[in-house]
Amino acid sequence: METNLLTLLRRHAALTPDAPCLTFGDETLSFAAFDARASRVAHALAAQGLQAGDRVAIIARNGPAQFELFFGCAKAGAICLPINWRLAPREIAGILGDSTPALLIVEEALQGLLAETLTPPATILLAEYPAWRDAESPHDPGTLPAPESPLLILYTSGTTGLPKGVVLSHCNLSFLAQMAHELWEMSARSVNLVASPLFHIGGIGYGLTALSQGGHTVLMQQVVPAEIVAAIQTYRVTHGFFVPTVIQMLLEVPGVAEMDMSSINRIVYGGAPIGEAVLKRAITMLGCGFMSTYGMTETAGTVIMMPPEDHDPGGPLAHRLRACGRPMPWNEFALVDPATGEPVAVGEVGEIRIRSEAIMLGYWNKPAETAKTITPDGWMCTGDAAYQDADGYVYIHDRFKDMIVSGGENIYPTEIENVLYDHPAVAAVAVIGVPHKRWGETPMAFVVARAGAMPTEAELIAFTRARLAHYKCPTAVAFVAALPQNASGKILKKEMRDPRWLEEQA
Incomplete structure (x- = not known):
């Protein structure tokens, strides 16, 4: 297996220099042109005085610059650091203070995000x-x-605490190419739509899949359903990755049922059943195959997947729609009791470790x-609760931190959510635990109703x-416009869980 995506880019630029590599808006770059841009970036970083291991940050909406910087950093030995532009200035300041980049590229409209950064790094505006x-x-x-040298730092979303910078190496990211070729049926003929940030x-990981195979990547600035179906x-x-809520939005685009979508081979989804x-x-x-995925930033993306043949709505395998699939062949997988580290039996809930x-x-x-996340013998502790059936399919229960304890009983919100999605x-829908005088806490469901429905x-x-034991069922349901x-x-x-959000829904 090739352990460096940079080698693959160079190979495609040499063998198929005129093949389309990246399209954004009205511009399409060939592999030769894209590779040349990455080389220019590498030389520009060196001229700026950057050395191997220095961080190069970018705060900008989706565009070619992120991919150019990724490969430019690879050629310069630097580390690429795309930063979430939807964060607050204080959060941005925290990330910049933690990562101390030597250079920052920032989109003009987003300069206000630097308001609380006391000593910004050397900065180049995106227009420059x-x-x-x-x-x-x-x-x-x-x-x-x-x-083994680092290439990419991605800060986690912070849903369970302060953001942490996940450091990914050239080798870590090379598995994206193996996955694209062996499991996602991508090739030089693939056209991959990337709309995730x-x-x-x-976004960046999935965006490297078809590119690694010499395929054509169509990049969207953001998720706009009508623009996505037009680009298709x-x-x-031929390929796209979306969370289930976006798939549903695509189906609601006026006239989509009459549009020609016959080119699509595979839709990959993740984040939820x-x-x-x-x-x-x-x-x-x-009319295409659907593939579910499970992964984390810390695992450089997908580690568990379920192929199209296991998607059988209305058929004998319909129950597998609640699974995220089976572990991919190059990953060791275990379900353990997080308190003891001992494996759990088939059908019992344990923590996923990879x-x-x-x-x-x-x-x-x-x-x-x-050290708390990766054990001395190399196991990644995900914090996600799941069980595995006799056929090896993994069913996510929840994050252990999201577990609700009601009257001494453990309740996993995802189990309730899966039922309500039916x-x-x-x-x-999303379910959280809310205080209860008798039981300590109890499940409460927040539901977005389908258009025209009034449950x-x-x-x-x-x-x-x-469908569930009564102690698992929500004792209250609130209807909201969005989650x-x-x-x-x-x-x-x-x-x-913030009381202010709960009060707003009242």
Whole structure:
């Protein structure tokens, strides 16, 4: 297996120099042109005085600059640091203070995010970036960093605490290429649509898959459903990654049922199970294979997946829609009791642990946090609760930190959410524990109803009681217009637990 994505880019630039590499808006770069831009960036970084291991940060909405900086940093031995532009100035200040980048590229409209950064690094505005880049030579410097050297730092979303910088190496990220080739059926003929934010592993990581195979990447600045379906038709897109809520939005685009979507081969989704009703509609309208994934920033993306043949809505395998799949062949997988570290039996809930060469080097500047997360013998402790059936399929229960303890009973919110997603009037749902005088805490469901539907609280509670033990069922249901989400589509339960958010929903 090739352990450096830089080698693959150079190979495609040499063998298929004129093949389309990256499209953004009205511009399409060939592999030769894109590779030359990465070389210019490497020389520009050197001219700026950066050395191997220095961090190069970017705060900007999706655009070619993130990918150019990624490969430019690879050629310069530097570390690329895309930062979440949706954070508050105080959070941005914390990340810049922790990572101490030597250079920052920032989009003009986002300069206000630096308001609380006391000593900003050397800064280049995004509008100035092309001239800064193109002032240097397109000649490849020819460097090839060691597989174990760091290339990318992504700060976690902070849903369970303060953001931590996940450090990923060239070797960690090379598994994206193996996954694209062996499991996602990507090739030089693939056209991959990337709409997820590039400061997230589901954006920058997924965006490297088809590119690693010599395929064409179509980059969107943000998720706009009508623009996505238009791009699918224009560029004959074959692959895409979306969270289930975005898939549902695509199905609601006016006229989508009559559009030509025949080019699509594979839709990859993650972040949550997909509802059976949504999947049925999606298969009918899009006519392609669906693949579920489970992974983390710390694992450089996907480590568990379920192929299209296991997506069987209405059939004998329909129960597998609640699974995220089976571990990928290059990962060691275990489910253990987090208190003892001992394996749990088939069907019992335990913590997912992964051991693989794809696992991060560690958290930037946080050796104690790294030691708590990666055991001395190399197992990554995910904090996610799951069980595995006799056929090896993994079913996510929840994060252990999200577990509700009601009257001494452990309740996993995802189990309740999965049931409510089966109700035809439910578009989105999240369950959290709220205080209860008798039981300590009790489940409360926050529901976004489907357009035109008007379910009642009593109806949804009765729906769960017909399918779950009564102690697991929500004792209250609140209807909301939207659930708080981060840029990757993950529901922010930490924010939902904030009393101010709860009061706003009252």
